[in-house]
Amino acid sequence: MSGSTPIARSAESGAGLAIEGRSIDYIPESERHGRLASQGPFWFLGNFHFFTLSIGFVGPSLGLSALWTTLAGALGIMFGTLFMAFHGSQGPEMGLPQMIQSRAQFGYRGVVLALLATLFVFVGFNLVNVTLIMEGLRNVFGLAPLPVACAVISVGALLAIYGHDLMHRAFKWALLVTLPLYTLVTLALMFGAGWGAAPAEPSTLGFNGVAFATQFAIAASYNIAYAPYVSDYSRYLPRHTVRWKLIAAVFLGASLSGAWMIGLGAWMAELLQASDALVALDRIGSALLPGLGHLLVVVSVLGFLPVIALNTYSAMLTLLTGIDSVRPIRPTPRARVLAILCITLLLLACVLSLRGSGIAILNTVLVLMLYFLVPWTAVNLVDYFFVRRGRYAIPHFFTPNGLYGAWQMRGILAYLVGFACMIPFFCIVDAGSGEAVFVGPVARLLDGVDIAWLVGLAVSGLTYLVLSRSLDLEAERLVIAGIREEDILASGQS
Template sequence: MSGSPVSAHAAEASGGLAIEGHSIDYIPENERHAKLSSQGPFWFLGNFHFFTISIGFVGPSLGLSALWTLLAGALGIMFGTLFMAFHGSQGPEMGLPQMIQSRAQFGYRGVILALMATMFVFVGFNVVNISLIMNGLEHVFGIDPTIVAVAVVLIGALLSIYGHDLMHKAFKWALLATLPLYALVTIALMFGAGSEGVTPATDLGFNWVAFATLFAIGASYNISYAPYVSDYSRYLPKNTSRAKLIAAVFIGASLSGSWMIGLGAWLAQELKAADALVALNQVGSSMVPGLGNLLVIVSVAGFLPIIALNTYSAMLTLLTGVDSIKKITPTPRARVLSISVISVILLTCVLSIKGDGIALLNTFLVLLLYFLVPWTAVNLVDYFFVRKGRYAIPHFFTPKGIYGAWQFRGIVSYLIGFASMVPFFYIFDAAAGKEVFVGPLARVLEGVDIAWLVGLVVSGLTYYLLSRSIDLAAERRVIDALSESDIVAMTHSSAEAGR
């Protein structure tokens, strides 16, 4: 499947230090070595970090109290995690990266439309991630932000080059390091740690615009995992229980996300915090001298696997996009080259974009929800209601297969869904304190943002109606004729051959 791949078993045997041999290709069943028990902790850590704490700051910045911020954020997180978890169940059933599977809805070349949206997510998240790290370390330790950016991008690139197994190990160790410290901070806050000399904010309360904004931000935060959650579940055995996997992803991501948003909201209300790392340093230092610095160091170290996670999936997206235009063989060399390109682009963006991190976070999360909602609606409707999980795997790797080069159903549904959202857009620049764009219907709703809900319904319903013309019986005949050995042989042949 790849040029001279290192098998997943070899990587496991070598302690996870071999470069992963697979990228955008199919994972044969005899190489599905991952365990279901790893998914819950993996996605728990996916939200268990100071970036999620920073989301909790957004509520108080909009006038929402800590309690209302926790409720809005938790409800949004759980709503978004539903989509994330259902996408995750596609990994073991198909053994493919998420965006390769999207070729069924958009076509071999048409999937580039969805790829542009998801690349915006991966790179954008890391721009915000690294900006928060740079600001925090500069405030706490006075470290040059440029040095921090280069070091973080480099470490993320190295982890993503080695790939799946090493990243799972890194997530496990990061969780073991951060869990006791964040639990300690949460308990300490209950007893007023870090609040000496600080007057808590008393002008916070409830308003529908802020509540709806926090709900949308929470939803978008975990919906943003949708394009790549199956990238990390595709090594699970094909017979993995769908219900158990969905539950593991949902519980892991929801619990940590709700906890961290609530922690951030409390820090913002009681300590008037505006920077997560600075706030953690303040709380830790108030308990034991030096503990604050340790909290910051461990928080940043525990966050590095998240940088790698976004870089890894950006690599899969980039290779899928290139392969959709010109056939490539997904060799380790192609993997390293694509990650290098992504890292250079990421570093350039990080060093070019300046501004308040929390305001940037707020605006970014709202925007990414607008781009992702039509895609996730189309993908899930196709998987669960139209084709019901049955796909001809080798046909994802050729424009001449049953899914074709262009699938107008998915493309039209995405565009119609996105267009239907525009009148409901509510984009606010918190740093400047002004509205960037407010759609006419959002104005009628006094700024309550329901664009994401409109996009989900319109895109999903449009695709379902258009898909009624698909000849599913013909597709099933093709699928029924394929065996596991056929799939491995045909995808290997497709990876080696030009078109």
């Protein structure tokens, strides 16, 4: 772990534009310049964009009415945000990125298992993000997909390179621009703007148990998928930040905007028979004023670019953590740039090679994200809140020979057992065609209702809790009691 460099101190003081000096290392108390007041708006914008609108299209595409889709989406978002918000409280208390903390449950090298799952999430999110932008801008403006993909991915990469402070500023300005935009769109849709074609007949859209469960699971997975991110953006908060206030700020910000956008998307799908969020925005805006639709699309895409950066930034932290778990590295600005370059090239290759509609890809990727992340989030939260209760020997995160060792079989076994138990409950459906991609035997007995994530949460969490009974927590506490911040700062020096 490198010390605070001049370039890092420039970023911390806000004196101009500078590359963040920290990445996977510990944030000293003297550098904790984050503000609790920024967390709610930051995570509000995290869901306040046309990607979340597209999640509201899934229910109607499966035969669910807008009203039921709105309810399923709101309940799912709130459920998923609970896990996300509790992860967020770990940031200021430990001053570390989320996945470094997971070494306590999986081991210095064993954490690679969880890292592979989370890296899939970060790249998967951006894969859907860029695909939706490409489709939308092609449908609205006729733009060629390749230049759009390159431009969007490049801007996200640049923001991620500069890091934490610039990204927080970008989120702030994006929220100021997009809040009036989506308020206008919501009011306009309520009063009939863009309805043109007749809404779907009531007989074709109603309540469907499988569709309701699918919409709930997708909405829940959307915010559970933020769980590996949250500490990355709360670790600059002062250590004394009140835990419940931070949890409340993250929960309210992420769940309110998520419920709003999913509901708005559901009504767009039903009233406008829309299947593309940007096209729907263009249609509503054009119905209000000539040219306004195109402006709404452009502003919406620009306001979304910080979210591309969010995924790229956390993917960079995950990749560096994975490399460091195999071979210790110095988390220098050069390392972060190289990691972001690799992630950018991987994302571009995936975007250009994948075929299919954005909504179908969104549905499949979000369900897979949920399957991969649920066992990890159960293990991590059980360890933090019920086993070790927030007490960790932070210097031991940076060595395979410390308290947590190279391999922690308790966490690894709990993850694998939970994932294996989920497989019979898997229900993956292509939202574009409505055809089953994979339906497990138990899911077939349940008529396609997906409760795999509930099984994963319960089995992984309980398995880890039972296996952790053999931990010598008293010995760990004695080690922790003798640790000073100077020891933490020195522990990562290489």
